Amino acid sequence: MNRSKNLERLQNEQFDICIIGGGASGAGCALDATLRGFKVALIEKEDFAAETSSKSTKLIHGGVRYLEQAFKNFDFAQLRQVRHGLEERHTVIRNAPHLAHPLALITPVFSWFEGFYFTIGLTIYGFFAKNDTMPKAQWLNKKETFEHIPTLTPKLHSSVMYYDGQLDDARYCLALAHSADEAGAAVVNHASITNFEKDSSGKLIAATIKDNLSDKSFSVKAKLFINCTGPHGDSIRLLANPDQEKRLRPSKGVHIMLPPEVLRSQDAMLIPKTKDGRVVFVIPFEGEVMVGTTDDEYRDLDKEPILIEQEIDFLLDTLRPYIAKVPDKSQIKSGFGGLRPLIASSGSKATKKLVRDHEVEYDEKSNLLSLLGGKWTTYRLMAKDTIDEACKLLNNETECTTELHYLIGGENYNFEEWKIIQKKYNLDEDICQHLVKKYGTKAHNVLETSIQTDRIHKDYPFIKAEVIYTVREEMVGSLRDFFARRTRMELMDWKATFNSVDAVAEIMASELNWNEQQTQTNIADYKKLLKNFMQKANVI
Known part of the structure; x- marks a missing residue:
């Protein structure tokens, strides 16, 4: 993905469809629409999967709670x-x-x-x-249960x-955006929509875009705009047509990350009932153990939802009846909060009782199409329903083909390829397996990009070559893009991430032509953010 070339395309070409929001639903729509022959632009104000789509429970599921x-x-x-x-x-x-x-x-x-x-x-x-x-x-039976998870309580x-x-939600979303780009979409991150241009009848004809990395603004023209901004969907709907009513009731869910000793297992655990009537998952992820989630209404959409101490207490208390030795707060390595884009009920239901289904809304006055609600597992179906509607509006009868479309790195994937990489490059086993699992058939490309195979941190398999590759091929534009989403290090271990920032910033500065002041500002800003996470969770 070449951001500079795509920015140039946005300014000089007219598009059939401009999709706003680069999460799972927006990237899914971009891929679907491009494969149907539309000329597509995808605009993301931060980074692909920067918000909801990188902060899920990492499960592909129907939802056992919904069934009950x-x-x-x-x-x-x-x-x-x-x-x-x-x-x-x-x-x-x-x-x-x-x-x-x-x-x-x-x-x-x-x-x-x-x-x-x-x-x-x-x-x-x-x-x-x-x-x-x-x-x-x-x-x-009890014996078989302990063979799967040996750390459970003997009372069971x-x-x-x-x-x-x-799934790795952030990298899956990136693969969707990358695949859309590969199919011909003009995909750009770190670009915000600040306004719409309308014709005499009030229908959208263009959007004013601000490139957040250069502060330059320009206009993108399209026949149809699609709003895929998740919990922020109302802001785009009202920007297009101020007469509309708000439709969304975002809720916050948090997760904590614990060391692998908590489970000592590759299997996960479902805690079927909590004191507030939810379920909680305890899941191995990237070598750590992730516990979540909560469900609380969230109104301050201008602020990132983050993990706080009371939420840690709730999740550890929920673990207590099920684990023989419950970890204490000092063992928490990191945590994160995310928002669910729930569609408001006509009644006063609590957010945990709202259905996670989706809706495609068409506003005839502005000609804006909005994809509201939904969940990660059904992203492809959500995109299909949305682009089906776009086809009706743009007189295109092409059928959806995404059901059998491999994403970048997926076709002919073979996990055993890590052994070939190890033999060729003489790298540690965990590094080779990590590269194959995250880049698929593109793993060799990472190592062909750079000979810098040193670890970024001694405890994790991420290497310096990945910094160069993700900047050149995956549109990394900030330190957080790399640590939180291209690798998942921020989610796994705040302190290890903090201690790795300078080394990664040095490589990124060279690739992105940062001067010394820009480099130090980026380092200081990201370290401040990490410190804030640790302070709010009281795990410093």
């Missing part, structure tokens, strides 16, 4: 959401096998009745998953094991 609510409350909207998620699950894994894979989840139970109840429920859950090869749910009776999928 569907049956208890005779709520067919919840049931439809489960079915959509499970139908899409196999497609998400198939199209990027380097970034997504099946994951076993263990649900500990404390009585025969609980085991029976969850076995029936998770068997029904699996029944809705057509066309995939996930193993069916099974009831494990048994467990129920079922399967869902796991």
Whole structure:
């Protein structure tokens, strides 16, 4: 992806569709529309997956909680959401096998009745998953349970094991944007829409864009604008047509990251009930253990939602009945908060009771198409529904082809390729496996870009060549782009990230032509952000 060339295209070409927002839904729409023959621009104000799409629970699932609510409350909207998620699950894994894979989840139970109840429920859950090869749910006895997760409490009776999928959400979103770019879309990050231009009837004909890396502004012309800004969707809707009512009720969810000793397992755990009526997942991710999530209404959209101490207490308390030795706060390595783009209910439901389904809204007055709501697992279906509607508006009858479209790095992927890389470059096993799992068939390209194979930090497999590659090929424009989203180091370990900033900044400065003042400012700003995360969570 070449940002300079794409910026030039935005200023000099007229587009059929301009998509606003580079998260999963926006990048998914960009890929779908481009494959259908549209001339597409994709604009992201920060970085691809910078907000909601990099801060999920990293699961590809229908949602066991939604299934339970569907049956208890005779709520067919919840049931439809489960079915959509499970139908899409196999497609998400198939199209990027380097970034997504099946994951076993263990649900500990404390009585025969609980085991029976969850076995029936998770068997029904699996029944809705057509066309995939996930193993069916099974009831494990106590001995079998401890073979999967040895750190569980000895008080448990048994467990129920079922399967869902796991993905690296930020890199999956990047793969969508990168694949759209490869197919012909003009994809640009760090570019904000500040205003719309309208014709005499009030319909959108252009958008004023500010390049946040240069502070220059320009206009992008398109026949149709699509709003895919997630929790921020109302701001674009109202910018296009101030007479519209707000539709979204964003909610905040947080996760904490703990050391691998908490589980000592490659399998995950589902905690089926919390004191506020949710479920919590305890999941191996990138060698650490991620615990989440919470669900609280969030109104201050101008501020990034971050992990605070009370939320840590809630998640550790939730772990307590299930783990033999509950970790204390000093063992927390990092954490993050994200927002869900929930569509407001006509009643006064709590956010945790709102359906995670999506809606494609067309505003006839402004000609703006908005994709509202949804969740990661159904991103492709959400994009399909949106571009289907765009096709009607632009008189295009081309069918969606994304179901069988491999994302960049995914076609002909073979995990065993890491052994060839190790033999050729004489690198440590964990580095080779990391490169193959994150870049897929492009792993060799990373090492061909640079001979700098030193680790960025001694405890992690990230190498300096990745900094150069991600700047040149993946549009990294800031330190946080690299640490939080191209690698997931910020999510994994705040202190290790803090200690690695200077070394990475030195390489980025050379690649991006930062002068000494720019370099020091970027270092100081990012370190300040990391310190703030640690202080708010009280884990310094």
